[in-house]
Amino acid sequence: MVNNVYGHETTGSLMTTDYVAISDTSNIEEAVQYLRDNVQGKKHIHYIYMVNEEEKLSGVLSIRELLLSTNDNLIKDIMKKNIISLPLDLDQEEAAKVFRDKDLVAIPVVNDEGYIEGVIHVDDIIDIIHQEADEDIGMITASGKEIDFHTQPLKAAGRRLPWLVILLFVGLVSGGIIARFEETLEQVVALAFFMPMIAGMTGNTGTQSLAVVVRGLVSEKLDFKNTSKLLVRELFVGIFIGVSCAIIVWLIAYVWIGSITLSFVVSFSLLCTLIIGTLAGTIIPLILYKLKADPAIASGPLITTINDILSLLIYFGIATFFLNNLL
Amino acid sequence: MVNNVYGHETTGSLMTTDYVAISDTSNIEEAVQYLRDNVQGKKHIHYIYMVNEEEKLSGVLSIRELLLSTNDNLIKDIMKKNIISLPLDLDQEEAAKVFRDKDLVAIPVVNDEGYIEGVIHVDDIIDIIHQEADEDIGMITASGKEIDFHTQPLKAAGRRLPWLVILLFVGLVSGGIIARFEETLEQVVALAFFMPMIAGMTGNTGTQSLAVVVRGLVSEKLDFKNTSKLLVRELFVGIFIGVSCAIIVWLIAYVWIGSITLSFVVSFSLLCTLIIGTLAGTIIPLILYKLKADPAIASGPLITTINDILSLLIYFGIATFFLNNLL
Numbered sequence: 001m002v003n004n005v006y007g008h009e010t011t012g013s014l015m016t017t018d019y020v021a022i023s024d025t026s027n028i029e030e031a032v033q034y035l036r037d038n039v040q041g042k043k044h045i046h047y048i049y050m051v052n053e054e055e056k057l058s059g060v061l062s063i064r065e066l067l068l069s070t071n072d073n074l075i076k077d078i079m080k081k082n083i084i085s086l087p088l089d090l091d092q093e094e095a096a097k098v099f100r101d102k103d104l105v106a107i108p109v110v111n112d113e114g115y116i117e118g119v120i121h122v123d124d125i126i127d128i129i130h131q132e133a134d135e136d137i138g139m140i141t142a143s144g145k146e147i148d149f150h151t152q153p154l155k156a157a158g159r160r161l162p163w164l165v166i167l168l169f170v171g172l173v174s175g176g177i178i179a180r181f182e183e184t185l186e187q188v189v190a191l192a193f194f195m196p197m198i199a200g201m202t203g204n205t206g207t208q209s210l211a212v213v214v215r216g217l218v219s220e221k222l223d224f225k226n227t228s229k230l231l232v233r234e235l236f237v238g239i240f241i242g243v244s245c246a247i248i249v250w251l252i253a254y255v256w257i258g259s260i261t262l263s264f265v266v267s268f269s270l271l272c273t274l275i276i277g278t279l280a281g282t283i284i285p286l287i288l289y290k291l292k293a294d295p296a297i298a299s300g301p302l303i304t305t306i307n308d309i310l311s312l313l314i315y316f317g318i319a320t321f322f323l324n325n326l327l
Numbered sequence: 328m329v330n331n332v333y334g335h336e337t338t339g340s341l342m343t344t345d346y347v348a349i350s351d352t353s354n355i356e357e358a359v360q361y362l363r364d365n366v367q368g369k370k371h372i373h374y375i376y377m378v379n380e381e382e383k384l385s386g387v388l389s390i391r392e393l394l395l396s397t398n399d400n401l402i403k404d405i406m407k408k409n410i411i412s413l414p415l416d417l418d419q420e421e422a423a424k425v426f427r428d429k430d431l432v433a434i435p436v437v438n439d440e441g442y443i444e445g446v447i448h449v450d451d452i453i454d455i456i457h458q459e460a461d462e463d464i465g466m467i468t469a470s471g472k473e474i475d476f477h478t479q480p481l482k483a484a485g486r487r488l489p490w491l492v493i494l495l496f497v498g499l500v501s502g503g504i505i506a507r508f509e510e511t512l513e514q515v516v517a518l519a520f521f522m523p524m525i526a527g528m529t530g531n532t533g534t535q536s537l538a539v540v541v542r543g544l545v546s547e548k549l550d551f552k553n554t555s556k557l558l559v560r561e562l563f564v565g566i567f568i569g570v571s572c573a574i575i576v577w578l579i580a581y582v583w584i585g586s587i588t589l590s591f592v593v594s595f596s597l598l599c600t601l602i603i604g605t606l607a608g609t610i611i612p613l614i615l616y617k618l619k620a621d622p623a624i625a626s627g628p629l630i631t632t633i634n635d636i637l638s639l640l641i642y643f644g645i646a647t648f649f650l651n652n653l654l
Contacts (some may be wrong), residue, residue, distance in 0.1 A: 195519075
């Protein structure tokens with residue numbers, strides 16, 4: 001049963017009311033009898049919940065524990081009082097985190113006053129985890145939501161097109177930058193040879209950082225300590241990757257073109273763009289997360305395209321600066 | 328308990344032996360007593376399994392069903408004989424699909440002769456689904472496996488670097504193509520203005536198709552009918568997207584540069600590269616899947632880079648062909 005009174009994709013809308021609750025003053029025999037009378041037609045009953053005299057959730061027992069108890073026991077004496085529960089308005093992704101951590105097959109949903117409102121079952125959570133992963137991948141790759149093998153051609157094309165049109169315009173900005181540096185390019189056409197590599201590499205490292213952030217946020221809370229540690233780590237990664245690739249490219253460019261200055265411009269540009277691209281791929285999704293937007297909106301293609309622009313600006317900026325030496 | 332005798336990431340290595348099985352000739356009272364005696368220290372017992380006189384798996388009852396039965400019942404008469412089970416050597420991703428479809432909290436693992444060997448619990452499957460999604464995203468973005476917020480800087484950089492070095496060399500191939508068409512480029516420098524857009528868009532649509540294929544394969548079987556339907560669909564998507572974007576670009580290029588021929592070369596190239604890029608993003612992961620390699624190896628950055636090369640070849644090829652008209 002899906003409930004629509006509660007917020008979209010929250011515990012309230014996900015829970016079912018297929019659960020069994022009983023007064024914690026009952027004894028085992030009463031509980032078993034109550035269960036027998038009330039369980040018909042309810043799927044997935046793995047726990048029985050207890051409520052106190054105020055009707056608030058006070059305990060839980062698995063059906064197995066109930067079965068193993070002797071009839072002399074009082075429910076109150078054997079029930080677990082340390083109950084894991086979820087609030088009504090929790091995002092379903094957060095609920096999935098709790099299921100991952102706690103190894104339970106069902107978790108009760110409780111309102112602010114402590115009354116049990118429903119139960120979430122693990123099989124719904126499996127669907128959520130799938131759905132969230134699909135959404136993350138859809139966003140990271142800018143392929144839009146909900147395209148599978150059976151989506152109709154026109155629908156699939158229509159869902160993908162808006163992203164592509166946005167990226168088309170952003171891509172033309174790169175062209176505008178090249179046009180602005182037309183003079184530099186005309187003087188040293190060889191600069192164009194390294195353009196796709198520099199733009200591509202900046203995009204690639206940005207996409208990698210994006211993936212790390214988006215998937216990390218599935219399991220991590222983002223506090224100041226975590227964030228600053230991540231930023232410092234990615235800065236280091238950018239420098240390490242930048243220096244390594246710059247050395248390789250310096251050698252290749254020198255052997256290929258034979259100009260020390262051009263090799264320097266290309267490899268120094270790559271060093272700068274890899275560091276900036278890595279940081280952009282980290283910072284953009286983090287900012288979106290802080291603004292409560294899904295960080296996966298910072299799709300791979302978007303980060304790639306932004307990094308295209310940054311990398312061309314840096315590359316042609318550095319090249320123009322050293323132009324006199326290149327000629 | 329993790330078993331290492333079985334293949335990596337198979338049901339055999341995932342299952343636990345924490346299960347309870349009893350002869351199907353028992354009566355309910357004996358079953359309850361057996362459960363009480365054998366369940367201590369075993370986590371997550373939600374089902375009791377029955378074996379026949381040959382010790383082969385013959386039935387299943389949930390603990391709840393056992394509790395609800397009256398002691399006069401014979402196990403044989405009330406047990407479910409239509410048992411969902413998994414073979415020993417099934418890939419864990421396939422096992423996750425069965426859990427998604429069947430809404431069970433545990434599924435027995437049975438060998439070729441029909442003997443029960445263990446049980447897989449849903450909480451292990453949750454971890455698998457997460458892990459597989461992380462792997463898919465890691466591969467799609469070429470960020471390597473297992474980088475999270477706590478990975479040490481040097482380790483994170485080391486895992487990302489090999490992918491980037493490969494992409495660096497592939498990226499230089501693009502440069503080589505531009506160098507081959509240096510003459511064309513020198514004659515019409517404006518061609519360079521549209522280069523990043525064309526290469527970028529081809530990569531973007533390829534990444535979108537890749538995502539659809541990789542995520543689709545999580546839930547779909549790939550037979551001839553499915554594959555050909557998908558290919559035809561993606562061909563249509565490529566044409567639809569190609570025509571739409573080509574019209575937009577034709578207008579922009581004409582307003583910007585003022586040359587009908589250049590506008591034609593740019594928009595016709597974009598049409599061709601978008602169709603080819605869409606198909607490349609579909610076919611490459613499908614081939615890898617058929618070759619039993621993880622289709623996600625066809626990472627976004629790799630498809631982007633391959634599409635860079637294809638798009639530059641097409642763009643400069645078309646431009647060179649129309650060069651006389653452009654000048």
